[in-house]
Amino acid sequence: MGFPHRAHPRETPVLSRYFGDTGARTLDGWRQRGGYEALDMALDTDPQALQAIVKESGLRGRGGAGFPTGLKWSFMKPDGKTHYLCCNADESEPGTFKDREIMRWTPHGLVEGVALAAHAIYAETAYIYIRGEFTEPLARVSAAVEEAYAAGVLGANAMGSGKRVDVHVHRGAGAYICGEETALMNSLEGRRGNPRIKPPFPAVAGLFGMPTTINNVETLATVPYIIKNGAEWYKQFGRRDNPKSVGTKLFSVCGNISRPGNYEVALGFPFKDFLYDLCGGPLPDREIKAVIPGGSSVPILTREEAEGAMMDYEGFVAAGTMLGSGGVIVFDDRQDMVRQIARLARFYAHESCAQCSQCREGTAWTTRILERIRDGEGSVEDFDTLLSIADNMSGKTICVLSDSCATPVVSGLAKFRHEFEAKIVPTRGTVTVAGAVRAAAS
Amino acid sequence: MSHGPAAGIGALASAPPHGVHGDTPYTAVFTGDRRVELDRILSRYPTKQAALLPALWMIQDARGWVSEAAIEEVAVVLALTPAYVKGVLSFYTMYHQHPVGRHFIQVCTTTPCNVCGAEDVVSAMLRHTGCSDLGLTSADGRFTVVEVECLGACGFATPIMINNEFVESVTPESVPRLLSELQ
Numbered sequence A: 001m002g003f004p005h006r007a008h009p010r011e012t013p014v015l016s017r018y019f020g021d022t023g024a025r026t027l028d029g030w031r032q033r034g035g036y037e038a039l040d041m042a043l044d045t046d047p048q049a050l051q052a053i054v055k056e057s058g059l060r061g062r063g064g065a066g067f068p069t070g071l072k073w074s075f076m077k078p079d080g081k082t083h084y085l086c087c088n089a090d091e092s093e094p095g096t097f098k099d100r101e102i103m104r105w106t107p108h109g110l111v112e113g114v115a116l117a118a119h120a121i122y123a124e125t126a127y128i129y130i131r132g133e134f135t136e137p138l139a140r141v142s143a144a145v146e147e148a149y150a151a152g153v154l155g156a157n158a159m160g161s162g163k164r165v166d167v168h169v170h171r172g173a174g175a176y177i178c179g180e181e182t183a184l185m186n187s188l189e190g191r192r193g194n195p196r197i198k199p200p201f202p203a204v205a206g207l208f209g210m211p212t213t214i215n216n217v218e219t220l221a222t223v224p225y226i227i228k229n230g231a232e233w234y235k236q237f238g239r240r241d242n243p244k245s246v247g248t249k250l251f252s253v254c255g256n257i258s259r260p261g262n263y264e265v266a267l268g269f270p271f272k273d274f275l276y277d278l279c280g281g282p283l284p285d286r287e288i289k290a291v292i293p294g295g296s297s298v299p300i301l302t303r304e305e306a307e308g309a310m311m312d313y314e315g316f317v318a319a320g321t322m323l324g325s326g327g328v329i330v331f332d333d334r335q336d337m338v339r340q341i342a343r344l345a346r347f348y349a350h351e352s353c354a355q356c357s358q359c360r361e362g363t364a365w366t367t368r369i370l371e372r373i374r375d376g377e378g379s380v381e382d383f384d385t386l387l388s389i390a391d392n393m394s395g396k397t398i399c400v401l402s403d404s405c406a407t408p409v410v411s412g413l414a415k416f417r418h419e420f421e422a423k424i425v426p427t428r429g430t431v432t433v434a435g436a437v438r439a440a441a442s
Numbered sequence B: 001m002s003h004g005p006a007a008g009i010g011a012l013a014s015a016p017p018h019g020v021h022g023d024t025p026y027t028a029v030f031t032g033d034r035r036v037e038l039d040r041i042l043s044r045y046p047t048k049q050a051a052l053l054p055a056l057w058m059i060q061d062a063r064g065w066v067s068e069a070a071i072e073e074v075a076v077v078l079a080l081t082p083a084y085v086k087g088v089l090s091f092y093t094m095y096h097q098h099p100v101g102r103h104f105i106q107v108c109t110t111t112p113c114n115v116c117g118a119e120d121v122v123s124a125m126l127r128h129t130g131c132s133d134l135g136l137t138s139a140d141g142r143f144t145v146v147e148v149e150c151l152g153a154c155g156f157a158t159p160i161m162i163n164n165e166f167v168e169s170v171t172p173e174s175v176p177r178l179l180s181e182l183q
């Protein structure tokens, strides 16, 4: 549902069905709504069978990369080693605020998904890593974990199954980069949150050096519904002509839009209808100018491109961008794209962990040049410099934060070049309006 | 998330208030109930080091900031070196390495909030708290205001944090009333 708005008839509320319903927050309330039935069933099911169901369902990771969840789980074999599950609740990609609502309204739904997934990957211990600023989600999820222990849902004999499932909440302390999976593991181990060089991949050597699976909050919260209703049920949601993207997805919508909030739709929903019908379109007397559809790290779309897009992994790729984390950022005709792209670059410069020189220097240079252009002190040569820096920042670093900084710059320069050009003030020769204004002001 | 820009791209003032350096005489944090709580936390991890972030949170909750003396205490209880603890601590933006105002206010100004007018909220905050700049504490010790990157609540622009409390949909107009409720 479009929390804080009522669900739109064209939404498909599965995860968001109980958003706004305070009764769903307690263990009893969750049980009354059918909660913990899936976990009960799963604990008596062989992990490999659970992996197979999730694989068959077509569920893909909702943290950004869209990696098939069942496939990820199938890397975890009964090898007698200690395994770990990490739940990534670091949600800090600008534009994204869906995991927050899952944790605030349905904390037991997450605990159930985490416990189920732990069993499915042969793990007895799971950690939910929640960003430090999320004080309410931290309190809700911690309370749910405590209730679950007290009721014997978690612990040495989870739900009477004879299996041990421990779930612990771990609080982050402020760092976007800790959402990157290996940075999160370092952070959990009490280290600086620097991403690790891969390989080895987490399934081989992850948390505490042991085989580890890491999944996003939304991914894990979805799993109990799949186990309970079956893979076929889940596959019904989506475009008939695109079996690669199935299920429902929460999209967070923010920026210059009439009804910001979270909306859950079947994948493959037309983006134009989404923006105008569900979210109410632009504010009065405004027009949408640009949209970033998948969190700040994916390419910017013009209004025309956005209106033609279909909301699934392949649909957004066809439109020249990505689904990412599902954080939709809307810019209206009042916005100065140069200014906003410069602000995004500053975000990445601030959040770079500074291990790789291309990222550490590239994010800072990019920010400085963009802010110079923004302030009317740039030159046309700066455009090529920006593109050359962007090229050197892409595909060359330990993690993709560096690429993410380059993305809005490259797509912004390609699609809103006229706005960049309008900021360039000729230093000699012709007198321009901008130049005259500057001269008058000085 | 984090406050103050990266080094090298035009640093804003975030120096500690003058005259506040130490935390003396220091009394240990991990005694009594807090020692029991720490032991409970330690039991969740296969290494002592993994309890570092939780231990630093306990210090900050108890004392408001993490002093040199507190770093030493954490190092001793977790069998780490003070230099290691400091290295980790300084990576994360939420730990205060110097005392801050009674109300530590973080205003999100990242793009999604920025397009909704977050910078006007920052100006209003500075004006009404009497803080002379971002990162500086007001003369009466009540307030410190900083900009922060995306708080993960972008649909409720502009979200701010006052210590551990989230406030959503703040506007320049709602700032005076909000501040008047804080002692």
Ligand SMILES: Cc1cc2nc3c(=O)[nH]c(=O)nc-3n(C[C@H](O)[C@H](O)[C@H](O)COP(=O)(O)O)c2cc1C
Pocket (backbone or CB within 6 Å): A060, A061, A062, A063, A064, A065, A066, A067, A069, A088, A089, A090, A091, A092, A093, A176, A177, A178, A179, A180, A181, A182, A214, A215, A216, A217, A219, A220, A399, A400, A401
């Ligand atoms: C810089 C960076 C930040 C990330 N932040 C998050 C995040 O906040 N939450 C998240 O779930 N995934 C985040 N990811 C993706 C994770 O690395 C990882 O792919 C994801 O947690 C896997 O879960 P999934 O397969 O269920 O999507 C981030 C990746 C990068 C490179």
Ligand code: SF4
Pocket (backbone or CB within 6 Å): A177, A194, A195, A351, A352, A353, A354, A355, A356, A357, A359, A360, A397, A398, A399, A400, A401, A402
């Ligand atoms: S790309 Fe940037 S954030 Fe990622 S590891 Fe390298 S320096 Fe750190």
Ligand code: FES
Pocket (backbone or CB within 6 Å): A094, A095, A096, B108, B109, B110, B111, B112, B113, B114, B149, B150, B151, B152, B153, B154, B155, B159
């Ligand atoms: S950009 Fe302000 S909360 Fe996300």
